[in-house]
Amino acid sequence: MNGHKAPRPRWVSALIGNWVGIFGLVLAMGSLFAALCLIAIDFFTGSRQPYMGILIFLIVPSFFWIGLIFAGVGLWLELRRRKKLTAAEARVEASGGRRTRQLVAALACVFLVLMLSALGSYRAFEVTESSQFCGALCHVMKPEYTTYKISPHSRVRCAECHIGPGASWFVRSKISGLYQVYATVTDKYPRPIPVPVQDLRPAPETCEQCHWPAKFYGWLELRRQFFLPDKQNTPWNIRLLVYVGGAIATKGPVGGIHWHMNVSNRMEYIATDESRQIIPWVRVTNRETGAVTVYQSKDNPLTPQQETLPMRVLDCVDCHNRPTHTFDSPYSALDVSMWMGRIDPSIPYIKMKAAEALVKASGADSQASGIAQIAQNLSKEYSDYKDQPKIEQAVSETQRIFQDNFFPEMKTDWKVRPNNIGHYIWPGCFRCHDGSHVDKTGRAISNECNTCHIITAQGGQPKPETVSLQGLKFDHPGGEIPSEILCSQCHTGAP
Ligand code: HEC
Ligand code: HEC
Ligand code: HEC
Ligand code: HEC
Ligand code: HEC
Ligand code: HEC
Known part of the structure; x- marks a missing residue:
């Protein structure tokens, strides 16, 4: 020691003193900004879906914390480096251009990241708004998504019936959306999903937005x-x-x-x-x-x-x-198929046999194996029948019925969906x-x-x-x- 004290490290300058710190700082500021953007978009567009909560409260904040960790590590590295400097080196550095360059670079990065996070937030918002996000991304919802797609309401977004507008439901749905993701990720969800849906919004705020009661009359x-x-x-x-x-x-x-x-x-x-x-x-x-x-x-x-x-x-x-989530019984679905000529009613006992095949297949461990079982059962049953192409058609129609109405993985079919x-x-x-x-x-x-x-x-x-x-x-x-x-x-x- 030569008696001179090294200048006290200044936190802010130390924070942008190396690239690790800059990266952390930019990431943290970017995600904070993204969260604010998302909250604003969500608020001003009156968004009605629960999964924005995942972005706002889960994904974006996790980037924020990662950013803070990087910033902390950067700060620590920088302080350690500065401790080792001699006073003369420190003085040179304090007056030098190195810090200015780093400051300019950091500001440029922050600006760029803020722009990107605003764009990214809007895009993320659009994605979580869609029915595909609720239905297709989450395998747990497969039964409801499949039946939805072939229903009279297939162009009505999930949120339109399940959430509806208004602030208190908005918060409630965000919380239940978060819980749903937790349950899915940790495999804690019940099979089948229990009905009735406890927090379905009162109908005046959902159904009646489109079907107002004054509209009904007659037969x-x-x-x-x-x-x-x-x-x-x-x-x-x-x-x-x-x-x-x-x-x-x-x-x-x-x-x-x-x-x-x-x-x-x-x-x-x-x-x-x-x-x-x-x-x-x-x-x-x-x-x-x-x-x-x-x-x-x-x-x-x-x-x-x-x-x-x-x-x-x-x-x-x-x-x-x-x-919209109508799970047809074997008999009801077969009645329609036979009426429409997709299964020929002249095949003896076909309604009973096809219904039996559907019921048996509903105990399979997956939809794919249920579909295979139907083909096996019916082809064996009708192996002597004179007109095999008719049997093939009946088999493929019965398989379609199974695919649209039976979901063995989720233990969901007409029996649990009155x-x-x-x-x-x-x-x-x-x-x-x-x-x-x-x-x-x-x-x-x-x-x-x-x-x-x-x-x-x-x-x-x-x-x-x-x-x-x-x-x-x-x-x-x-x-x-x-x-x-x-x-x-x-x-x-x-x-
Ligand atoms: C036309 C309105 C409407 C639309 C659109 C709609 N649902 Fe539903 N949903 C309902 C009703 C009504 C129930 C049953 C409520 C009850 O029995 O408590 C329900 C029930 C559910 C259930 C509980 C299980 C069940 O089958 O009852 C899930 C899960 C579900 N919906 C998911 C979705 C998803 C995912 C979408 C979009 C792909 C969607 N819903 C679109 C009205 C709708
Ligand atoms: C965003 C608008 C919208 C909302 C919300 C909505 N519906 Fe509908 N609904 C429609 C439209 C459009 C049709 C006509 C579809 C067609 O004819 O193919 C329809 C058709 C129907 C039908 C006739 C179905 C049939 O088989 O022809 C019933 C019943 C019905 N809706 C009930 C409901 C109920 C109950 C809710 C609330 C859980 C609801 N709707 C929410 C738009 C909506
Ligand atoms: C007491 C039971 C009951 C209640 C409550 C009820 N409906 Fe209905 N609704 C029916 C029945 C039964 C039909 C006849 C169609 C059928 O059998 O499928 C029908 C028919 C309809 C149709 C088709 C009408 C047409 O002319 O095509 C719509 C849309 C509909 N209801 C919407 C609603 C909405 C929205 C509400 C709540 C404001 C509601 N219903 C309340 C039993 C009910
Ligand atoms: C929660 C019980 C309940 C359910 C479920 C219910 N109803 Fe009713 N309904 C009643 C009561 C109570 C009355 C009034 C009885 C009376 O005045 O005689 C009534 C009356 C009626 C009337 C006569 C209305 C008039 O002009 O006075 C019709 C029609 C009717 N219901 C149809 C239906 C249909 C169709 C369904 C099923 C889709 C249904 N109800 C389900 C309780 C119910
Ligand atoms: C005591 C038992 C019993 C009751 C109660 C009963 N049915 Fe049936 N139903 C039968 C039998 C048996 C057949 C003959 C074919 C069969 O095995 O399904 C039949 C056939 C039918 C059919 C012809 C289509 C089919 O699936 O076979 C219809 C439609 C029907 N019933 C409607 C009704 C209605 C609506 C009610 C209530 C008002 C009712 N049934 C009450 C036993 C019953
Ligand atoms: C409270 C109202 C109500 C009463 C009482 C009632 N029905 Fe119905 N019934 C309905 C409705 C609503 C439907 C249409 C269901 C649908 O849209 O699939 C229906 C459908 C039917 C069907 C067609 C079967 C189907 O679901 O496809 C038959 C058959 C029938 N009723 C017979 C009867 C007989 C017989 C009685 C007297 C014992 C009776 N109903 C009493 C409301 C009633």
């Missing part, structure tokens, strides 16, 4: 072609006029199915199971008169413990719970309209067949179709139905 014709699971695949068709109805008096009479829709009435119910299939208690409040009616199930009344279960206000998704519209293979409307939900005077919620629709035509194909606008009494192909048994207790959608 809708449904035409269904069934094939019995017998040797001839006997055709049976039904035409129904469904009373969709309306909910706003200025647009026509209030009544029909959309009478439930919360405009002139408020309906609340208690379900005793997770998937809302068992509903022993319903309360209707007339919004104009304030009159309240409570209906309780005679067969299955609420127990005192169940009375404390949460109450739900009925909205669109209590009936339309599958507006559809609440109608009452044929799920209780649906009959959760309340089963004739046993009564008010205190004993009057039941109607289960009259003509409350919701009239049957205008029915019967086998060879018979001439008689159309009646008065409504026909249902001619059940399986013989007279005992009135206390629900359709869905016999019809499960498969053999």
Whole structure:
């Protein structure tokens, strides 16, 4: 030591004193800026999807921390280097051009990185906004994405139904988006994904943005072609006029199915199971008169413990719970394929055999092996059949049905995805309209067949179709139905 003290190192100058520090500093500033850009874009465009949270709270900050680590290491290296300098060397350096050059270089880098991170943030925003991002990138969503792509809503973005606008949902969805990524990465997600979706937004803020209640009125014709699971695949068709109805008096009479829709009435119910299939208690409040009616199930009344279960206000998704992720049952899907001629109904027992093949394949360990099993089963079954090209066509159509509706990896198919519209293979409307939900005077919620629709035509194909606008009494192909048994207790959608 020669008695002279070396000048005290200055932190800022030390930080840009070497390339490691500069790199760290630029990275940290760039990612901070990117996060601010993303938050601004997200805010001003009213973005509605949860996965921006991953960018804003996870990916971008991790670059920020990496940047800080580099800056720290750079600082430490630089301080160590300066300690070793003699006072004379230090003085030369302090007045020299080296630091100026490094400062200019650092500023240039920062500018460049800020520009790039602004552009990059916008691009990242666009990507996470898309349905492909939600559906295709995340294998967990494969069942929902596949069914979505072939649904009437395939051009409606996932976020449009799942998130909707507004600040509190915005934050909520970001948090649940983060959790979903965590669950996927750590393989902690349940298979199948449980329904109902607990934090699906109330329908007025999603569905009603496009289907506003004043729009509904009148009747809708449904035409269904069934094939019995017998040797001839006997055709049976039904035409129904469904009373969709309306909910706003200025647009026509209030009544029909959309009478439930919360405009002139408020309906609340208690379900005793997770998937809302068992509903022993319903309360209707007339919004104009304030009159309240409570209906309780005679067969299955609420127990005192169940009375404390949460109450739900009925909205669109209590009936339309599958507006886009529809998982067809084997029988329903095959009915359509046979109706459209994609499977020839003249092949004996084809409906039953194809349905059996689908059910067996649903237990496979992957979709690919299920598809292979279907080919094996059906070709073996029909190896003696005279017209093999017809069998090949039937096999490939059955495989397509499997691919669109069965997801063994996620244990997802029609069995775990009840559809609440109608009452044929799920209780649906009959959760309340089963004739046993009564008010205190004993009057039941109607289960009259003509409350919701009239049957205008029915019967086998060879018979001439008689159309009646008065409504026909249902001619059940399986013989007279005992009135206390629900359709869905016999019809499960498969053999
Ligand atoms: C037309 C509105 C709509 C669109 C568009 C939509 N969903 Fe859904 N989604 C729903 C409804 C309704 C449910 C069922 C809610 C319930 O039963 O609680 C649901 C349920 C789900 C479920 C839970 C599992 C299930 O099948 O019920 C997942 C996962 C899901 N959606 C993902 C997606 C993805 C991914 C997209 C975009 C590719 C998407 N959704 C697009 C309305 C929609
Ligand atoms: C962004 C607009 C948009 C949103 C949000 C939306 N839908 Fe739709 N929906 C449409 C369009 C467009 C069609 C017509 C599609 C067609 O005819 O092919 C449609 C069709 C339908 C149909 C008739 C389906 C059929 O088989 O023809 C039902 C039922 C329906 N939507 C219910 C819902 C429900 C329930 C929700 C909320 C969970 C919802 N929609 C949310 C735009 C939307
Ligand atoms: C009580 C059950 C129920 C509720 C609640 C309900 N719907 Fe419906 N909706 C039906 C039935 C049943 C049909 C007839 C079509 C069918 O059977 O597939 C229908 C038909 C429709 C159609 C097709 C209409 C047409 O003329 O093509 C749309 C769109 C629709 N509903 C949207 C909604 C929206 C949006 C809401 C919430 C504001 C809603 N529904 C509430 C049961 C319901
Ligand atoms: C949560 C219970 C519940 C469910 C589920 C339900 N309803 Fe209702 N529905 C009621 C109640 C309660 C009434 C009023 C009963 C009455 O006044 O007789 C009613 C009345 C009706 C009416 C008569 C409306 C009028 O003009 O007075 C129709 C039509 C109807 N429902 C159709 C349906 C259809 C179709 C479905 C299935 C898609 C369905 N409901 C599902 C509880 C329910
Ligand atoms: C609470 C309303 C309601 C009542 C009561 C009702 N239905 Fe229905 N029914 C529906 C709706 C809604 C559909 C259309 C389902 C769809 O869109 O797939 C339907 C569909 C049907 C179908 C066609 C099967 C299908 O789902 O493709 C038949 C057959 C049928 N109903 C018979 C009856 C008979 C018989 C009765 C009397 C015992 C009856 N319904 C009572 C609402 C009702
Ligand atoms: C006691 C059991 C039972 C009940 C309850 C029942 N069905 Fe059936 N249904 C049958 C049998 C058996 C057949 C004959 C073909 C078969 O095996 O599926 C049949 C056939 C049908 C068919 C011809 C298409 C097909 O899949 O075979 C329709 C449509 C049908 N039933 C509708 C209904 C409706 C709607 C209800 C409720 C109103 C109902 N069924 C209640 C047992 C029942």
